[in-house]
Amino acid sequence: MNEGTGIRDYDWWLLTIIFGICGIGVLEIWSATHASHLAGMHWKQMWWIALGFGLMMLLSRLDYHSVLDKTPVFYLIGIIALLAVLVVGHTRYGAKRWLPVMGEFLQVSEIAKLIIIVTLARFFAEVRTERLSIADLCKAAVLTAVPIGLILLQPDLGTAMVLIPVVAVGAYLAGIQWKHAAVMLLAAALMLPIGWHHLKPYQKERVTTFLRPEEDPKGSGYQILQSKIAVGSGGFWGKGLGHGSQNQLGFVPVRYSDFILAALAEELGFAGVFVTLVLYTALLLRLIQNAQHAKDRAGMFLVMGVAAILGFHVLVNVAMVIGFMPVTGIPLPLMSYGGSAMLFVFLALGLVMNVRLRRFVN
């Protein structure tokens, strides 16, 4: 292994963007919590960022091919972990999502995301045909469906949904045929009513609320409405860091996590939102650029898996904050407070770095 893995080969642009976003996140977490019983949360977030960064650097040193080689093992471990969480998992907010690991509660589905990215990257890389055959498409679908099913049982609709773009983007890049795509979409549409039937009441409520938010402003439409009020009242320049009434008085729901962008929009205004969204766009485009320059198909699929999952997170979260989408509990990567999510994102970006460092075929 003589690929160039020197300091200069790291994607400094990407790292700059990442720390820019993280910095804004920490700032807003501080602003959202400094005057409450949650004060000090931004310090914890910084520790998670440091830890994530460390793990990312570690992962980038490891050749991703060796990771891909062990894919079946990872996949198996992932499935077992997801089963374990259902059996012995820690219940919070009515859902079993957490496994105690070394004194901290680890959200297992975050690991599952990584494993799916790796698994699908290897799967699609091994498809050598120009066009994706129906058999391969089905195999990919099954590989994704099993963990999705297990995650839905927790239940965690948001995380389960996040896995879909990975397979969708992968299939698109692997040359899915239009008619297959159409059939898949149709099947999904047909599944919807059945899926609706199996939704938890709170999930159904979220969807109906999304469709008619004014019907019950203090009930389940509350979160969306308060988020929109926070965003809208921010205006162009915002009310200033620490001065957003919606944020400071707790009207914005989970203002340091899922709705952190609403808090930011209130305090830093459209200007702040603009900068943030430009950073995220730059991040995603940078990932795609890295995918283009990947040494092999596996690397490309790996990076695009990460891009798909991060892009989906960003789009869904931002859309939720301004009421374009129902409340799903999908955090904003690199900004929302949360250890597991932060570690996942950095590990995923570690994979990207890994691919980048080995982009020059020797």
Added chain:
Amino acid sequence: MRLTVISYTIVGLMALLLLGFWKLQIIHSDLYAQLAERNRVRSIPIIAPRGAMLDRYGRVIVDNYPSFSVLLLRDDPQQVERLLPQIADGLSVTLEDLEQQLDAATALPHFQPIVIKPEATPGDVAFIESHRADIPVLEMLMVHRRRYPHDGFMAHVSGYVGEVSSDQIEESGGRYRPGDIVGKTGLERQYNDHLMGIDGMRRSVVNSIGREVGRLEQTDAVPGKPIRLTIDYDLQLVAEEALVGKKGAVVAVDPKSGEVLAMASQPSYDPNDFAVRISKDEWQDLNENPERPLLDRAIQAQLAPGSVFKILMATAMLESKAIPADYHLFCPGSAEFYGRVFHDWKKEGHGDVDLHKAIVHSCDVFFYNVGKQLGIDRISFYGGNLGLGHKTGVDLPGEEPGIMPSEAWKERVFHQKWYPGETISVAIGQGAIAVTPVQLAYMIGGIITGGRFHQPHLLLSDKAAPEVDFPISDSTVDTVTEGMYGVVNEQGGTAGASKLPGIELCGKTGSAQVISEQGLKKAGKQAALKDNAWFVGFAPRQNPEIVVAVLVQGGEHGGEAAAPIARNVVKAYYDKKQGRIPPQQLTTQAVPPGIPPSFAANSARNSKPDDGAEETVPTNPDPVPTKPQPVSTTPQPTPPATLNP
């Protein structure tokens, strides 16, 4: 290639999301800024206290006491819904009542709290304080509750306050807001703008669970201004005590200024009942009570004046010079006019009668003849100019004008010709004529001061009240005054029993039939309604200082039922003036408004209007007195040209 498609897709979607932010933050930012402000700010009114009512010496008659109302904050309907049973239990009100009040308030914006219990007990206060954490939807509002004297003391004059009605809000042109407490009757209404303050507002910042986390600017309440009345508490007390258990009114006026020194009406009601929230039943009881306690008899009872009217007749006779001043006749006890016999109240007659004796003995036959010679239009001319048939303009809402009949009046109202026989009845204050007690006080006060009529008023002011001059010659004034002096002080005067040693009390009695003789026949023999007793007195003989008009409905004889009341008021006036009785604490401080125990004890009997104390009104409740005649047309007598003096 495919990666490029994905890149463009991402850029496109991001642009779309930015557009979403643009729409919220730039296009609709004002709307959301408002919503955010409404979220964080809670406004709680600071109620301005109403101005007190003081008597002429500054003694407090009506004031306020601090009280708490229980407010329900409705920002979170689900929370309210959940806590409602607990609240009902804690405040000892029924759940239905609370639900009703909530339903009634659905039209109001959610952030506006509603009063669910106007008068919080100490227990309620303790309940709210101890449950601040788990029942955060309750708040206490400091209010100033009106405190009136007990047992209806001066109730008709003071009036009462209540929540502003939707009609009043409309009329006010934006000055009143829903929920405001305004004067409904009496002086409370007359001087509402002066008495009413301007409520303030406390604005505080609340967090998402409704807890107050900070204060914003506070608009302090501007208290209402007090009013100083012309009423003398001591005289008012005498007047009220004298009327206990009776149905009638007392009006005492200073004829030189029009200042009302006392004004009482019984039966009364307790305005304190209105100060909190009067129940429908209580209101209905008061309204439908046959004794009509809400009627202010001093300004609203329109009744025949009876023989008190003879003073006006005497004045008209002398001033018009249509009849010589030394006119006299022999009274045999009755006289025939236009084919009908009119009786004197004294069957055996008064014998030789001149004007002086006719006043002192209240000879009917003498005034029948005077009336016949004057004619109704001349009587009406003087009646109108001496204060009858139109409002005196006293500063109280709801004054009635009474009726001063004339030919034109009958033509206008009944489209009938005036019969000369009717003039004979009117000449002794019977028939179609109707007056209010305040009118009689006004009329007599004007006559005995030489025709200077001062508008009666209750608000003490440096400015003189509007005055109407209708000059009356000194000789007429002397003759009338001497006659009225004789009524009280001469042998055979109709109010001789009310003579006051050392005080020149003058007056005129009246006993007016409640119902005409024809009406009496219609009503059947059993309907023996007792006459209304009147007395209008003044003192002293020269430069009179006080005029007192007294009405006792069903009192029968003016000399027996009404005159002693006027006498007591005048006596109190002089006792006080001469320092014989110490006035009730002549200071502005620490006077508990209300009535001394003696009065309270007496009137306790009176407070129940249906306890049979008023057997004078049997099955037929007051057909004449309180039901106004067709009075919508105020007769303004214009004298025929030939009658001009």
